[in-house]
Amino acid sequence: MKISERKLHVEPRPEEEAFTLKVAFATHDRKNVDQHFGSCKSMLVYGVNVQEWHLLEAIEYAELPADTHNKLPARISDLTGCAAVFCNACGASAIRQLLEKNIHPVKVTEGREIHELLVTIQDELAGEPGGWLARAIKRKEQEDEPEGKKAQRLSQLIDEEW
Numbered sequence: 001m002k003i004s005e006r007k008l009h010v011e012p013r014p015e016e017e018a019f020t021l022k023v024a025f026a027t028h029d030r031k032n033v034d035q036h037f038g039s040c041k042s043m044l045v046y047g048v049n050v051q052e053w054h055l056l057e058a059i060e061y062a063e064l065p066a067d068t069h070n071k072l073p074a075r076i077s078d079l080t081g082c083a084a085v086f087c088n089a090c091g092a093s094a095i096r097q098l099l100e101k102n103i104h105p106v107k108v109t110e111g112r113e114i115h116e117l118l119v120t121i122q123d124e125l126a127g128e129p130g131g132w133l134a135r136a137i138k139r140k141e142q143e144d145e146p147e148g149k150k151a152q153r154l155s156q157l158i159d160e161e162w
Contacts, residue, residue, distance in 0.1 A: 006060045007078065014054045016081070019047030020125055021136050022056065024079050024103075025114045026087035030058070033112045037087040037094050037105065038072060045082060046118060050125045053118045072097055079103050083136035086117060102139060104132035 016022065025033050026040035035041060045057040059078050061071075072094050079085055084104040098105050108117065124133055 006058075008058045008060075010055050010057070013056065014047060016047055016056070018049065019054075020049040021083040021133075021140065022047050022081050023118075023121065024082045024085040025117070026085065027114065031114060032110075033086045033088060033108050033114060033117065034110050035088060037075070037085060037090040037098075040087065043075075043078065043085070044114065045079070046114075048118060048121050048125070050122055053122065076101055076103065083140075084132055086112075086114075102136075104136070106132065 022045055024043045024045045026035035026037050026042075027044055028034050028041045030042065030044060041061060043057075043059040043061075044055060045059070046053050047056050061075070076094075076097055079098075080101070082103050084106050085098065086106045086108050088110045089107065090098070090105040095105050121133070124130070125137075129137055
């Protein structure tokens, strides 16, 4: 059974490293967040930094029977590298699985404009990010850290008194 019907990349594709983070939006109309994570018809994935944002991918999902339980791992895999997914609702199992992959589910009211949410993220990036955004930035900085610096930090932690 195929979960992702189509996964479209925007060309020319901007370098993902140019963005502070990637975020996804559960949407049917491609303008608003108007879907539940587990049953959404499509996802839009954007790269965001303080200066700009770009659509990176549009993912369309096949119609599946309501009792299909194995769709979550494939949907979560489609969001690899995303810091957050904006949706109208998300089940407890999906929340747990998303958080295990460091993807923060963000519940928003139905009909919130995607572009408005992107501007809000940019504003927060320009100021003092908090919550999931601050954690995502810190995680990215740690991933981008050179190996020598990681080893030094680990050594400092080992030397600290407990």
